[in-house]
Amino acid sequence: MSVISRSEVEHLARLARIDMTDEELDRMAGQLGAVLDAVAQVASAVTDDVPATSHPVPLTNVTRPDVVRPGLSAADALAGAPASEDGRFRVPQILEEDA
Amino acid sequence: MSSSVNELVHWNASRLSEALVAKVVSSEEVTQAHLDRIAAVDGPAETGVHAFLHVAAESALARAREIDADRAKGAVLGALAGVPIGVKDVLTTRGMPTTCGSRMLQGWVPPYDATVVRELHAAGLVVLGKTNMDEFAMGSTTEHSAYGPTRNPWDPTRIPGGSGGGSAAALAAFEAPLTIGSDTGGSIRQPAAVTGTVGVKPTYGGVSRYGLVALASSLDQAGPCARTVLDTALLHAVIAGHDPYDSTSIPADVPDVVGAARQGASGDLTGVRVGVVTELSGEGYEAGVTARFTEAVALMREAGAEVVELSLPNLVHALAAYYLILPSEASSNLAKFDGMRYGLRVTPEGEHVTAEQVMRATRAAGFGDEAKRRIILGTYALSAGYYDAYYGSAQKVRTLVQRDFARAFGQVDVLVSPTAPTTAYRLGEKLDDPLAMYAGDVATIPANLAGIPGMSLPAGLSDDGLPVGLQVLAPQQADDRLYRVGAAVEARLTAQWGGPLLARVPEWKGATA
Numbered sequence: 001m002s003v004i005s006r007s008e009v010e011h012l013a014r015l016a017r018i019d020m021t022d023e024e025l026d027r028m029a030g031q032l033g034a035v036l037d038a039v040a041q042v043a044s045a046v047t048d049d050v051p052a053t054s055h056p057v058p059l060t061n062v063t064r065p066d067v068v069r070p071g072l073s074a075a076d077a078l079a080g081a082p083a084s085e086d087g088r089f090r091v092p093q094i095l096e097e098d099a
Numbered sequence: 100m101s102s103s104v105n106e107l108v109h110w111n112a113s114r115l116s117e118a119l120v121a122k123v124v125s126s127e128e129v130t131q132a133h134l135d136r137i138a139a140v141d142g143p144a145e146t147g148v149h150a151f152l153h154v155a156a157e158s159a160l161a162r163a164r165e166i167d168a169d170r171a172k173g174a175v176l177g178a179l180a181g182v183p184i185g186v187k188d189v190l191t192t193r194g195m196p197t198t199c200g201s202r203m204l205q206g207w208v209p210p211y212d213a214t215v216v217r218e219l220h221a222a223g224l225v226v227l228g229k230t231n232m233d234e235f236a237m238g239s240t241t242e243h244s245a246y247g248p249t250r251n252p253w254d255p256t257r258i259p260g261g262s263g264g265g266s267a268a269a270l271a272a273f274e275a276p277l278t279i280g281s282d283t284g285g286s287i288r289q290p291a292a293v294t295g296t297v298g299v300k301p302t303y304g305g306v307s308r309y310g311l312v313a314l315a316s317s318l319d320q321a322g323p324c325a326r327t328v329l330d331t332a333l334l335h336a337v338i339a340g341h342d343p344y345d346s347t348s349i350p351a352d353v354p355d356v357v358g359a360a361r362q363g364a365s366g367d368l369t370g371v372r373v374g375v376v377t378e379l380s381g382e383g384y385e386a387g388v389t390a391r392f393t394e395a396v397a398l399m400r401e402a403g404a405e406v407v408e409l410s411l412p413n414l415v416h417a418l419a420a421y422y423l424i425l426p427s428e429a430s431s432n433l434a435k436f437d438g439m440r441y442g443l444r445v446t447p448e449g450e451h452v453t454a455e456q457v458m459r460a461t462r463a464a465g466f467g468d469e470a471k472r473r474i475i476l477g478t479y480a481l482s483a484g485y486y487d488a489y490y491g492s493a494q495k496v497r498t499l500v501q502r503d504f505a506r507a508f509g510q511v512d513v514l515v516s517p518t519a520p521t522t523a524y525r526l527g528e529k530l531d532d533p534l535a536m537y538a539g540d541v542a543t544i545p546a547n548l549a550g551i552p553g554m555s556l557p558a559g560l561s562d563d564g565l566p567v568g569l570q571v572l573a574p575q576q577a578d579d580r581l582y583r584v585g586a587a588v589e590a591r592l593t594a595q596w597g598g599p600l601l602a603r604v605p606e607w608k609g610a611t612a
Contacts, residue, residue, distance in 0.1 A: 004479070012475045012482075016430060018462045032475060035422065035476060035537075038419060042416055042419050042420050043488045045413070045419075045496055046495035052491060056549060056551075057303055057347060059346070062346040072211065076211075080207050080210070081440055089440050092446065092457045095453075
C-alpha cells in the first residue's frame, strides 16, 4: 500500500490552491493511496530506452501568418468577470502587505 | 402535456433530413416536437432523465424558422440543416450558459462559440441546449455533475455512462436525434455502449478542440453521437476538418465517413481484416457482455471479414498510465479556474483578504470531490521526486501502447473489443470507490493514449436486459473504416432483431424520487 500521508495531501492542496477540511484531507489521503497503488505499475512496465510520448500527433511549432485579426472586445472579455473596473479585471490584493 | 409521443422524435437524423428537404415537415415542427419531448421527460432534475442542463427553446425555434425561410427561398442548405441537436456542456456557446457540469462556471455565458458549435450553426443545425456531464468531464457516470446525475432511459436507477451521459441519454430518450460529445478516456463511447446508441471518438486532431474546455489536452477529442451509424457519419462530416484556431488540428482532408457508412450498410465486409484484442476480453468482462461481443465477431466473419486474434501486451498498463497522464494534464488545465477573470469567486470573511486566499476558497467551493481528487493526484504525479517514476513512466507506456497499435494495424484494418466490461451499473454503486469506476474505462482508454479513432455501436442486450456496446478501432486518420465496419454490423444486427435496438427501450416513466 502506497502511503500518502495526510500532511502530504495538505501540502499538495496548498500547491493546488484548494482549501480542504480535516475530513476531506483524511478521505483524500486514503483514496489517493489506493489509486497510487494501482498506477505505480507503470514504473516497472518501462525501460530506460523507451522514449516518452507527450502527444499523439507529431506536430511542432504550428504558427499562423502574423496579421491582425479581430479578437474579443474588452467588454466581451470582462462580461463574465466577478468584478471589473475601468475596463480591467478587479482582483483582491496580491501582496500580503498593505499597499 | 399529452401522453402521446409525437412520432417525429423517433425519426433518425437522416430521415428527418430527407423529410425536411422534401418539405414534408418544417424544422419548426421538428424542433417543437423535440422541445415538447424534453419538457415531458427531462425534468424534474430529481426524477427526470435530466439529460439537459440548459434548454434554449426560444433561440432554437427562432433558428428553425430561419432555416425554414431559407429553404422556402430555395437556398442550398447542408444535409442536416433544420435538424435539432444537443451539445455537451463542455463546448463554449456564445450567449448560452456553459457550466461543464461545475459550480465553478454556474451562470457563465461564454463570449465566443467553439469551432464545433460554429460549424453546427453554419450547417444549419438547430441547437436545443446543453447536455449534462461529469464535472469538467471527469467521471464515467454523470454522478459527478454539480447539478445532479442523468438517468439511463433503459432503467432510471442506472448510470447513463459518462462523462457524456447527457448526450447519450438524450438520444436514447428521444429528446434529440443528434448530440455532440467529448472523449478523453471513453466519454463518448462508454455512454453510447450503456445506452444502446452510437458514438465516435474521431482521430485526435480530426475535430477542432477550440472552445472545448480542456480536461487533458493531449487526450481530449470532440465527436459525434447519434442513434445510427449513418447519422453519426453525417454529423462527423459537419464537425471534422482543419481549424487554424487549434494548433493540434490535423491539416489534412477528412476521410469520407458518410460514403463509408453507406458502403457498409450493404452488410458486406469481404476482404476486411478484423483483429480481436486479446487483452480487452476475458477476465473482468461480464458474461452477457462477452456473449454479445462473441456473436458480433461471428457476424463479421459471416459478412466476409477475415478475423484474427491479436495480442497488444502493453494495453494492460494503459489504464494505469492514463490515470497518471490525465490528472497531470488536468491539474494544469484546471489551474485557470482561480476566481479572477470569470466564473465563481468566493471571498473569505476578514480584512486584508489576499488573492491567494480567494483562489483557495473559490476552488474549495467550486470543484466537486472527483475534480479535487484528480487535481491533487496530478499535482503529486508532477512534483519533483515523483515525476520520473509516475508521469515520466506513464509517457513511456504511451509510446509502448502506440507501438502495439502500429504493429497490430500492420496486420489488420480494424480492431474490435467490447466497449465496456459491464452494462450500466446502479447510480451510487461506485460513487465512493473511484478505482472501481476507473476500471470501467479499461477498453476505451488505449485509443486516447494512441490518438486513434474509435466507435461504439449497439451489440444487443445482456442477460439483464441492458445494452452492450461493440467497440471498433482504426488507425489515425482512417475514421472511415469505423463507419464501414460499424454500418455493416448494424445492418446485420438490426435485420436479426427486426428493427433497431432502441425500439425496445421502455417508454420513460421517471424515477421514484
